[in-house]
Amino acid sequence: MSCRQTNMLIFKYMKIRNLLLPLLLCGASLFLHSCKEKSYIYEVNELEVSPNNSDKNKEKTVEQYVAILYANMFQQALSPDQQVDLADLIASIGDKQIAFEAITAKMITDPDIQLPSNEEMRTDVSSFVTDTYRRFFVRNPTEAEKEYFINYIESRPNVTPVHIYFSFATSNEYYYY
Amino acid sequence: MKRRNFIKKATLAGAATVGVPYILPTGRLFASSGNPMAEHVVLVLFAGGVRQQESMLKRYLAESQGLDIEGNIMYNMLTGDTPELKIVYGVDTADGQPGGMPIDQILQTPLELQGTLFPEVRYSSGSTGHFAGLTTGVSGHYATTQGLQQRPLHPTIFEYLRRHSDAKATDVWFIGNGINNSTPLLNHSAYPGYGSQYGANFFAPNITFGQQGQDYLKGFKIFHPEEELDPIREMRAFLNHTYMEQGFGIPNLGNTDEEKDDIKAFIKSTFERLENNQVAFPPVVDNGDLSTVGFATEVMKWFKPKLTVINMSAVDSCHSSYTNYLASLHRGDHAIGHLWNYIQTQIPEMADNTAMIVMPEHGRNYNSNSITDQNDWFSFDHDADENSRRIFTMMVGPGIDSNLKVGGVGNPIGDASDVVPTIAEILGIKDNVMNAGLIQGNAMSLFDRI
Known part of the structure; x- marks a missing residue:
């Protein structure tokens, strides 16, 4: 084959390829679009990671505090008269920490208090901890908090639900919402 | 020569030791600014608005109801004969005459003779309202720009004492007659650098140990x-640790855990003593002031405070009942007699080592309002007329001159705001208080006015 013939063959091949390539790409594109749904890429807004109690920065009023405390302890609402009496009593004691602790310590002596038994707590400590956080702090515990309390309760047989409820009800977080 | 040098150096070293400030356990710098005259001070705010006419001037019905009957109905505090007619201020007689039998005198020697009396003192500025007056009494600064339901704008004597001495929280007490008129806010100011961490412990004992306390506190678990x-x-601590990082906590007065336990033990004990009729009430206890003072003696016996401020208020019944006002005035005197007697005879740690100051928070109007009571006697308000700016101050205790009267009608000496630097001088922190520059400009220790 002469050189000229060779060039002609190459030219024909390139011409055919130039025609076929777009046809192949179009076909492939049609094939792909006909077989697959559209794929979307989602993005999220930036969020600042913080402890899940960080939104509680407003002090409860004394009236709010006693009403919520009573509801948490007895699972029923405080009457308006009781609320006024308790608020007055707290106002009559200068150190609010002492007032809150003494009133809570009185409530836990009431036979009507809604408190899990020690046995119930120790049967399922994990659930008890979660329930206690939800009851008093209106949130779930973090893993670290949960682990701390599970370890604490399991390693101290003398710790009872009374002690734990008292700790929560007189803690700083409980005073805020 | 060596001996002389030694004495010289030792003297200098001793003087330096006395003068050099030292660090308190709390980390604060403390330099004693004077020798205390007494270890304890009790300030009785004979509050509610006392007229000079029925107290210092012993005019009974003569300058209020147009009746020519004079006499002294405060005979634990003042010298002078009692009224002879129309006796209504005592307890009921056996045959049912209301108030017809005066209460027995407690102190053989009236406080006027035991101490120093400033019979004409001025409440010189601001409104003659209860909260304003009480604020002046505890802060030494007239509350001219302050509203109700707001803590004092200037530091209180409680805060001065705790900040400038080694006094702990349970060394300072404010015993209120109730929780009205923003009384519970007077145990500390909101002044920067002072505030709650230097505040006084507070009880309104007629509530704490009254029906509310009986219902919701008595028998609490220890x-x-x-x-x-x-x-x-x-x-x-674990729960608070994760939360305290964000700077939030329950309002408190800086009581240590031990002090908190002590206060709870006191509350529990007082309920027990109440149940067993052991609370040291005055012989007659038929109004709120008398029970307040009874509970105050319990506080003093338990804690032996360096400073106790007691607030009475029953005389304010004068807005609508002059008869009740006279009875309350008489009972206020009975309460003060009991208090002083109890300190001297039942609290050995405070006997002969306590100064007591008695002062109304403000006075009362000269002219009556139109309200009459069961005896058809007119009542009196307090709205800043000149008479309502007239008060007295009486003080008694170690280092205080006995049987001394300073000033008088037409020669007023002393100001309501003086009580704070006076207490400060007794407790040895006068320079700290004066140098802080936060009391009324013209306020000065009453000792400096003698």
Whole structure:
């Protein structure tokens, strides 16, 4: 084959390829679009990671505090008269920490208090901890908090639900919402 | 020569030791600014608005109801004969005459003879309202720009004492007659650098140990210190640790855990003593002031405070009942007699080592309002007329001159704001208070006015 013939063959091949390539790409594109749904890429807004109690920065009023405390302890609402009496009593004691602790310590002596038994707590400590956080702090515990309390309760047989409820009800977080 | 040098150096070293400030356990710098005259001070705010006419001037019905009957109805505090007619201020007689039998005198020697009396003192500025007056009494600064339901704008004597001495929280007490008129706000100011961490412990005992206390406090559980309180505090420290990082806490007065336990033990004990009729009430206890003073003596016996301020208020019934006002005035005197007698005879740690100051928070109008009571006697308000700016101050205790009267009608000496620097001088912190520059500009220790 002469050189000229060779060039002609190459030219024909390139011409055919130039025609076929777009046809192949179009076909492939049609094939792909006909077989697959559209794929979307989602993005999220930036969020600042913080402890899940960080939104509680407003002090409860004394009236709010006693009403919520009573509801948490007895699972029923405080009457308006009781609320006024308790608020007055707290106002009559200068150190609010002492007032809150003494009133809570009185409530836990009431036979009507809604408190899990020690046995119930120790049967399922994990659930008890979660329930206690939800009851008093209106949130779930973090893993670290949960682990701390599970370890604490399991390693101290003398710790009872009374002690734990008292700790929560007189803690700083409980005073805020 | 060596001996002389030694004495010289030792003297200098001794003087330096006395003068050099030292660091308190709390980390604060403390330099004593004077020798205390007494270890304890009790300030009785004979509050509610006392007229000079029925107190210092002993005019009974003569300058209020147009009746020519004079006499002294405050004979634990003042000298002078009692009224002879129309006796209404005592307890009921056996045959049913209301108030017809005066209460027995407690102090053989009236306080006027035991101490120093400033019979004409001025409440010189601001409104003659109860909260304004009480604020002046505890802060030494007239509350001219302050509203109700707001803590004092200037530091209180409680805060001065705790900040400038080694006094702890349970060394300072404010005993209120109730919780109205923003009384519970007077135990500390909101002044920067002072505030709640230097505040006084407070009780309104007629509530704390009254029906509300009986219903919601009496019989509260006392946790075992090691077996129960320790784990509770550990768990709460964990709960608070994650939260305190954000700077939030329950309002408190800086009582230590030990002090908190002590206060709870006092509350529990007082309920028990109340139940067993052991609370040291005055012989007659038929109004709120008398029971307040009774509970105040319990506080003093338990804590031996360096400073106790007691607020009475029953005389304010004068807005609508002059008869009741006279009875309350008489009972206020009875309460003060009991208080002084109890300190001297029942609290050995405070006997002969306590100064007491008595002062109304403000006076009362000269002219009556139109309200009459059961005896058809007119009542009196207090709205800043000149008479309502007239008060007295009486003080008694170690280092205080006995049987001394300073000033008088037409020659007023002393100001309501003087009481704070006076207490400061007795407790040895006068320079700290004066140098802080936060009391009324013209206020000065009453000792400096003699």
